[in-house]
Every structure is written in C-alpha cells, then in structure tokens.
Amino acid sequence: RKRRFKHCFPHGATPFRFVVCIFCSNPMPPKPTKPNSASAKSEADAAAKAAEDEQRRRQEEDQRRRAEDDARTREAEDHRNRAEELAAIITREMGKTIAEALGEVSFVIDIYRYYAQQGPALLADAPLESSSDGTAWVRKASVGALLGIMPWNYPYYQVARFAAPNIMI
Numbered sequence: 270r271k272r273r274f275k276h277c278f279p280h281g282a283t284p285f286r287f288v289v290c291i292f293c294s295n296p297m298p299p300k301p302t303k304p305n306s307a308s309a310k311s312e313a314d315a316a317a318k319a320a321e322d323e324q325r326r327r328q329e330e331d332q333r334r335r336a337e338d339d340a341r342t343r344e345a346e347d348h349r350n351r352a353e354e355l356a357a358i359i360t361r362e363m364g365k366t367i368a369e370a371l372g373e374v375s376f377v378i379d380i381y382r383y384y385a386q387q388g389p390a391l392l393a394d395a396p397l398e399s400s401s402d403g404t405a406w407v408r409k410a411s412v413g414a415l416l417g418i419m420p421w422n423y424p425y426y427q428v429a430r431f432a433a434p435n436i437m438i
Contacts, residue, residue, distance in 0.1 A: 320414035328411060340436050341388070345381035348374055348425070355425060377429040384433040392437055411438045 348355060356370035365373070384391070397405035417431040 317414070320416075324411065324414040339385065341381040341385035341433055344429075344433075345378045345385065348378050348381065352378075359425070373426055377425045380426075380429040381433050384437065388437045391434070409438055 352371060352374045355374050356367055359365050359370035359373060360367050363370075392409050395407045397407055399405045415431075415435055417428070419427040419431070
C-alpha cells in the first residue's frame, strides 16, 4: 500500500520549500486531513534531492555571510505579518485558543529574531583550553542536510527551533 505525503507547513512560510510530512492528519474531529495524491517515494526523493542541492549550494557560501544573512529576519517578519492567519490555523487544527496560538506565533518570531541577531557570535570559532602545547578550537560546520521529524502539536515552534539555527550553518 502506498503512503501519501502532504505539505504540512502552511503556504510555504518556511525557508525550506521542501518540507513534507508523511500522512498528515488533523487530530481535531470531525474533518480528517486528506493527503495529496503524490506518492510517498517520489515526494520523499524530491524533498531529499532539494535538501541535498540546497546544502551543497550553501556549503559554497561563506559561513559568516550565511550567519549574517537576513533569512531569519525575513522569516520573523513573515510570521509577524501573518500572525493572525497562522494563529487561526493552529486554532483550527489543534484546538488551541486564539490567545495560545498567537502566543506560539510570537514565540516563533522571537526565535527567528534571536538567531538573526546572535548568528555571527554563535558561529564564531571558540578556543579550547589544552593541557598540551598547541592550540585547539571548536568550529561549527555543516555535516549535511538534516531531517526533522516534527510533532503535530507545535508545528511553528518546532520548525523554528529546528530551522533557525541550521539555516546559518
């Protein structure tokens, strides 16, 4: 039997246009979410290829430039501009009150802004104390594309928590 995929981040708001989830369903009755008609394998292959291509492209950029890029600022602004729309989705799909949903969107905005402001400092090389001659450093670097498996009950928060720091690297 085939599993179906459905794009589960609303309206492509995330910087990762290849975010997909396997068989999304709305936990709030009575309306089940209908998966789209694309097959799981082709959708997963396309998502993995897009992630790999993007990771390779970004590897060629200077890490400091990526950290200073305003992608996280743009994402925060997008969430701020669409806060009511995004909160309505949370309310409809998870049963949260509008106040709780707006709080979640506000928290997500704070996450993206934090990483936008602190990005360069967070990626800076850090010296490591050594008991022997020589020097040692901690350097943060990409190891490849990442797969994030997100729970249904905090979609914006979980995506932001996962995506914001990794966009820099």
